[in-house]
Amino acid sequence: QVQLVESGGGLVQAGGSLRLSCAASGRTFSSYAIGWFRQAPGKEREFVAHMSRSGLSTYYTDSVKGRFTISRDNTKNTMYLQMNSLKPEDTAVYYCAAKTGSMGSGNPLDYNYWGQGTQVTVSS
Numbered sequence: 001q002v003q004l005v006e007s008g009g010g011l012v013q014a015g016g017s018l019r020l021s022c023a024a025s026g027r028t029f030s031s032y033a034i035g036w037f038r039q040a041p042g043k044e045r046e047f048v049a050h051m052s053r054s055g056l057s058t059y060y061t062d063s064v065k066g067r068f069t070i071s072r073d074n075t076k077n078t079m080y081l082q083m084n085s086l087k088p089e090d091t092a093v094y095y096c097a098a099k100t101g102s103m104g105s106g107n108p109l110d111y112n113y114w115g116q117g118t119q120v121t122v123s124s
Contacts, residue, residue, distance in 0.1 A: 002026040002113040004096050009118030012086055016122070020081040022096030022115055030074040033104040035111060036081045038092035038120075045095070049081065050104025059104065063089075086122045093117040 008020040020036070035050035049060045049070040058070055069082040079096055097111035105111070
């Protein structure tokens, strides 16, 4: 079992930045590929970014490329999502997730463990 706890959400003006953190406890965090997803009101959960178990491979949805960066620090059992140049359409609840296997995935059904979510609101 892996427990994931997000932090770092909040209210920010358009063009601003936030860094989300997701602390993992339980089984070895470094054994898992990781991902970030988000869900806006009335919409389905959508993929944002994922990273391989090794940290060498990353992938982003087109709408966040060049603005968001996913990272991990296995010594701290923590994953991050650095969000820059935020836009009102980035407003959503953001979830971190972990999956077995070496590679990340854009399909939320592939993930075994989820955080509780953290609200990000971007004002115009």
